[in-house]
Amino acid sequence: xxxxxxxxxxxxxxxxxxxxxxxxxxxxxxxxxxxxxxxxxxxxxxxxxxxxxxxxxxxxxxxxxxxxxxxxxxxxxxxxxxxxxxxxxxxxxxxxxxxxxxxxxxxxxxxxxxxxxxxxxxxxxxxxxxxxxxxxxxxxxxxxxxxxxxxxxxxxxxxxxxxxxxxxxxxxxxxxxxxxxxxxxxxxxxxxxxxxxxxxxxxxxxxxxxxxxxxxxxxxxxxxxxxxxxxxxxxxxxxxxxxxxxxxxxxxxxxxxxxxxxxxxxxxxxxxxxxxxxxxxxxxxxxxxxxxxxxxxxxxxxxxxxxxxxxxxxxxxxxxxxxxxxxxxxxxxxxxxxxxxxxxx
Amino acid sequence: xxxxxxxxxxxxxxxxxxxxxxxxxxxxxxxxxxxxxxxxxxxxxxxxxxxxxxxxxxxxxxxxxxxxxxxxxxxxxxxxxxxxxxxxxxxxxxxxxxxxxxxxxxxxxxxxxxxxxxxxxxxxxxxxxxxxxxxxxxxxxxxxxxxxxxxxxxxxxxxxxxxxxxxxxxxxxxxxxxxxxxxxxxxxxxxxxxxxxxxxxxxxxxxxxxxxxxxxxxxxxxxxxxxxxxxxxxxxxxxxxxxxxxxxxxxxxxxxxxxxxxxxxxxxxxxxxxxxxxxxxxxxxxxxxxxxxxxxxxxxxxxxxxxxxxxxxxxxxxxxxxxxxxxxx
Numbered sequence: 001x002x003x004x005x006x007x008x009x010x011x012x013x014x015x016x017x018x019x020x021x022x023x024x025x026x027x028x029x030x031x032x033x034x035x036x037x038x039x040x041x042x043x044x045x046x047x048x049x050x051x052x053x054x055x056x057x058x059x060x061x062x063x064x065x066x067x068x069x070x071x072x073x074x075x076x077x078x079x080x081x082x083x084x085x086x087x088x089x090x091x092x093x094x095x096x097x098x099x100x101x102x103x104x105x106x107x108x109x110x111x112x113x114x115x116x117x118x119x120x121x122x123x124x125x126x127x128x129x130x131x132x133x134x135x136x137x138x139x140x141x142x143x144x145x146x147x148x149x150x151x152x153x154x155x156x157x158x159x160x161x162x163x164x165x166x167x168x169x170x171x172x173x174x175x176x177x178x179x180x181x182x183x184x185x186x187x188x189x190x191x192x193x194x195x196x197x198x199x200x201x202x203x204x205x206x207x208x209x210x211x212x213x214x215x216x217x218x219x220x221x222x223x224x225x226x227x228x229x230x231x232x233x234x235x236x237x238x239x240x241x242x243x244x245x246x247x248x249x250x251x252x253x254x255x256x257x258x259x260x261x262x263x264x265x266x267x268x269x270x271x272x273x274x275x276x277x278x279x280x281x282x283x284x285x286x287x288x289x290x291x292x293x294x295x296x297x298x299x300x301x302x303x304x305x306x307x308x309x310x311x312x313x314x315x316x317x318x319x320x321x322x323x324x325x326x327x328x329x330x331x332x333x334x335x336x337x338x339x340x341x342x343x344x345x
Numbered sequence: 346x347x348x349x350x351x352x353x354x355x356x357x358x359x360x361x362x363x364x365x366x367x368x369x370x371x372x373x374x375x376x377x378x379x380x381x382x383x384x385x386x387x388x389x390x391x392x393x394x395x396x397x398x399x400x401x402x403x404x405x406x407x408x409x410x411x412x413x414x415x416x417x418x419x420x421x422x423x424x425x426x427x428x429x430x431x432x433x434x435x436x437x438x439x440x441x442x443x444x445x446x447x448x449x450x451x452x453x454x455x456x457x458x459x460x461x462x463x464x465x466x467x468x469x470x471x472x473x474x475x476x477x478x479x480x481x482x483x484x485x486x487x488x489x490x491x492x493x494x495x496x497x498x499x500x501x502x503x504x505x506x507x508x509x510x511x512x513x514x515x516x517x518x519x520x521x522x523x524x525x526x527x528x529x530x531x532x533x534x535x536x537x538x539x540x541x542x543x544x545x546x547x548x549x550x551x552x553x554x555x556x557x558x559x560x561x562x563x564x565x566x567x568x569x570x571x572x573x574x575x576x577x578x579x580x581x582x583x584x585x586x587x588x589x590x591x592x593x594x595x596x597x598x599x600x601x602x603x604x605x606x607x608x609x610x611x612x613x614x615x616x617x618x619x620x621x622x623x624x625x626x627x628x629x630x631x632x633x634x635x636x637x638x639x640x641x642x643x644x645x646x647x648x649x650x651x652x653x654x655x656x657x658x659x660x661x662x663x664x665x666x667x668x669x670x671x672x673x674x
Contacts, residue, residue, distance in 0.1 A: 055534035160620045190391040190561065195605035196616035217534065220564075224607035224614070247609075261539040263564030265606055267587045270568045277543060278536045281504045 007082050008043035009179050009211040010067060015040045015076035017059075017066050021286065034285050036062040038235040039076075041312075044179070047205065049212040051226030051243065053219055053258070057282050059235040060215050064181040067213065068100050069093055080179070098128055101172040105184035107164030111156040117142075117167050118152030124174045141170040146200060162193035166200065173204070181213045186221060198225060219262045223247050231255045234285055234293040237312055241319030251317045251326035254294045292324070300325055352379040353522040353555045354440070359415040359425075361395070361402040361579075370624045372398045374579040375415070377651070380523065383553040385545070387570030387587075389560060389602070393621045395579035396559050400525045404442050405432050420522050438468040441516035445528040447508035451500040457484070458496030461515050468519045483514040487544050506537035513544055517552065524548065527559045542569055563606060567591060575599050578622050578632035580648075585657035595657055595664040598633045631660070639667055 017037040023030050036059045044050045054060045065071040067078055069085050078085045080096060088096075104110040111120055121141055122134045130137075139149035145166040156164060165185060172180055182201065186194040202225060204210060216222050222229055223243050230240040231254065239252040250256050253276075260276040278297050283289060292310050295301040304324055312322040361373040373395040380386045390396040401407050403417045403424060417424045419440050424432060444450055452460060461480035462473065471479070477496070484492035487510040500508060509529055516524055526545060530538035546569050549556045558570060566573055566587070573590045575583045575598065583596040594600050601617040619636040622628055631649050634640035641663065649660045654668075661667070 055536065162620070191563070192391060192601060192605045192617035193620070194616075195614035198607075198614055199616065202613075219535070220607045223609075224611070257536060261535040263542075263562065263568040265563040265567050265591065265603065265608065267567040267591050270564075275539060277539050279540075281506055281537060282534070 008045050008079075009048075009081060010044040010213070011077075011079040011082075012043065012067060013041045013077040013079075015063070015066055015078065016074045017062055017071060018074045023286075032286050035235050035288060036285060037066060037073075040232075040235075040237055042230055042237065042240060044211050044213060046211060047209050048228070049205065049214050049226045051222035051229040052213060052215045052232060053217060053222050053229060054232035055217065055258075055282050057234075057285065058232045059285070060232050061183055063232070064102070064183050064213055064215050068102055068181055070102070094128075098124075098175040099178045100181075101175070101177040101179070102181040102183060103165075103168050103172050103185050105187055107161055107168055107188065108156075110168055111164060113156055116153055116155055117159070120156075120167065121152070121171045121174055124171060128175060130175070137174065138170075141173055142167075144173065144204070145170045146196070160193070161189050162197060165189060165197050169197075169200065169204070173208070176208075177210070179211045179213075181215065183215045184217070185214075187216065187218065194221070201225065219247075219259065220264075231258065234282060234288050236293055236322065238294065238322045239320070240312070241317075245319060249317065249328050251315070251321045251328050252294075252323045253298050253300060256329060292322070294323075351381045353382050353420055354378060354380040354557070355416075355418045356399070356403065357416040357418075359399060359402070359417060360413070361398050361407065362412040362414075363408075364410055364412065365625070368625050371627065372579055372624055373402065374627070374648075376576070376579070376581055378557075378574065380555040380557055382522070382555055383549055385549050385556045385558060385569055385571050387558050387560065387566035387573045388576060389563060389566055389573060390576035391561060391621055393578075393624070394576040396576045397527050398579075399576075400442065400527065400557060400559060404436060404440065404525070406442075434468075437464065437521075438519045439521050440523040440525065441519070441521045442525040442527065443509070443512045443516050443529050445531050447505070447512045448500060450512055451508060453500050456497055456499060457503070457511055461496075461511075461518055464515045464518045480514070480518070483518055484511070486517070486548075487511070487514045488540070489514075504537075505533055506540060509533065509541050510544060513541075513548070517548060517554065520552065521554060523555045523557065525557045525559070528561070529558070530565065531560070531562075538565070545569065563591075563602065575602070578627050579624065580632065581651055581658075581660060582633065583657060583659050583661075584651065589656045593668070595654055595659040595668055596633075596661045597637045597639050597667070601636075631662070639663055 015037055016039060018033045018035050021032055021034055023032055040063060052060050062071060066073045073086055118138045121138045125134050125137060138152050142149050142151055147163060147166055186197050189197060205212060214222060214225055226243045229243050229246050231238050233254050239250060239255045250259060257276045257278045264270055280297050283296055289296045291307050292305040295305040310322045310324045312320045314320050315326050317326060356376060356378040359373060359376045363370040363372060376399055388396045402413045413425055415425060419435055422435050424435060458477055458480045461483060462476040465476045465479055481492045481496050484496055489495050489507060489510050503511060530541050545556055548554050560566060570587050572586055574581055577598050582598045583594060594603060604615040605617060607614060617636050622632050628635050630645040630647060634644040643662060649662050651658045651660050654664050
């Protein structure tokens with residue numbers, strides 16, 4: 001693991017978020033708990049990008065919001081530059097919010113159609129009562145994200161998806177943040193447009209010394225932009241490691257299956273590799289499987305997996321893995337693996 | 346099975362125009378498509394390229410105001426301008442379509458099995474009981490566990506991936522010659538996407554169905570397509586076998602698409618500048634020229650036609666020059 005600075009920008013420890021849900025069974029209404037995030041720990045260094053991947057329902061967006069205190073965590077700790085955020089009052093949090101920002105997935109839904117782009121970007125400046133010439137700041141922000149400063153007087157409907165996402169980024173940058181949660185920032189964009197936004201995010205990181213938590217389900221984009229990647233399944237991290245290491249030497253069967261499921265835009269690679277297709281869907285987080293949560297879909301699950309929860313620790317692969325029987329695939333993903341035998345460990 | 350050259354689906358100079366207050370939107374501007382039995386054709390392009398509209402037009406699923414011209418033949422039946430009776434006989438029987446969002450395509454108040462039975466009985470003579478048995482069998486074919494129990498359940502009891510399987514079961518219920526899949530996996534997670542692609546693969550191999558897979562994901566195309574058709578601004582920019590298209594594309598738009606996706610060892614992505622054109626007034630000549638790094642004055646001239654160049658068909662008038670230029674550098 002690469003720890004750039006002594007104090008990480010973000011340090012999350014044993015974070016838990018449960019949501020109560022009401023379920024009707026016949027006429028009886030029972031209250032149950034959804035474990036959206038359970039016992040997650042990670043840190044993000046200065047100027048670092050941590051990629052967070054997982055399927056829908058894995059809790060990755062909830063985790064991102066808990067880090068920013070947009071959703072109050074049920075338990076655990078989130079430290080920003082050593083300061084504990086969990087349990088702070090709104091008033092205490094407000095000055096810190098300037099430094100902690102978020103960019104959302106849907107550039108159409110996240111801009112008010114009745115506000116000019118200039119007003120939308122200046123809104124955080126007003127809320128935080130920043131002194132100085134707001135219009136000049138807006139114009140320089142638009143320039144920074146690759147739009148024309150004259151666009152400030154236009155309305156969101158006049159912009160394409162890619163341009164709107166740039167506006168969203170400009171608004172997040174208005175208060176000079178140090179940490180930004182990017183929640184699927186390019187998922188809604190066409191590939192030719194997506195590339196420009198990814199380049200922009202990379203340039204801004206270098207220019208403004210930003211740290212990112214990059215949430216996405218597209219693993220090729222995550223590999224491209226992240227230094228480290230965390231893989232999430234049903235509210236838990238199953239594997240965390242440097243991006244390249246994870247992509248070439250994943251040891252958790254879920255990470256391996258996820259990587260194998262992403263089609264590579266290269267027919268030669270695609271036709272040669274062995275695919276490890278998972279069966280079934282992600283189980284409900286209301287009643288997650290006992291022990292290892294992945295075991296119901298895992299091709300090499302053993303009796304022990306149902307009783308004993310695997311810890312996220314280094315098991316001799318150079319990065320932490322939460323699996324009792326971790327195993328690196330012989331030669332990346334192209335190798336033929338006899339998963340059915342499951343005779344490991 | 347078919348008269349001409351083994352193509353079960355054949356579009357010639359297919360056009361779709363939407364009249365609006367501001368003028369005609371020319372969504373599809375002369376597209377040819379050929380798909381043979383058991384073949385999987387990938388159709389790629391960005392939003393607004395006309396890739397979905399082409400096939401919705403073929404299926405007669407566009408609003409009545411849409412003007413459809415050209416020719417669309419399925420197993421010898423001409424669909425453009427055909428009376429409703431003919432279209433209804435072909436649609437669902439010889440050609441079926443599945444969509445991105447399976448939930449909106451299923452009726453929430455009917456059992457899954459009944460919905461498949463309805464599909465079967467609208468095209469085949471058979472008893473209700475036999476049709477029910479057949480629907481259970483179909484659910485089994487598309488990989489739904491415990492098909493007999495599942496047939497009696499309602500759509501809300503199925504997950505996204507399972508619903509898409511149900512849609513495929515309905516689509517193949519009458520053993521169609523052509524299956525059109527419009528972004529069938531876009532709303533699904535990657536692990537579920539892989540399962541659905543496997544089902545499509547199996548269907549075309551075992552039932553010899555011709556499959557048209559419409560997607561924006563070049564990775565999906567690379568995984569299962571035999572041939573690819575790249576669309577831009579309502580026209581075909583490039584067409585050919587999967588190998589050559591990915592290895593040495595000749596059209597700058599195809600090259601642009603491939604350069605803008607993250608790949609191993611690629612430090613920096615190259616986006617395509619600008620945005621797709623407004624189809625009320627598409628640029629003259631090659632519609633891509635306004636975003637193309639290699640555009641010259643001649644590109645604004647005539648609408649470029651697809652022409653064969655080696656193992657690919659390209660609509661770029663400078664394809665030879667650019668290929669030569671690239672092999673030098």
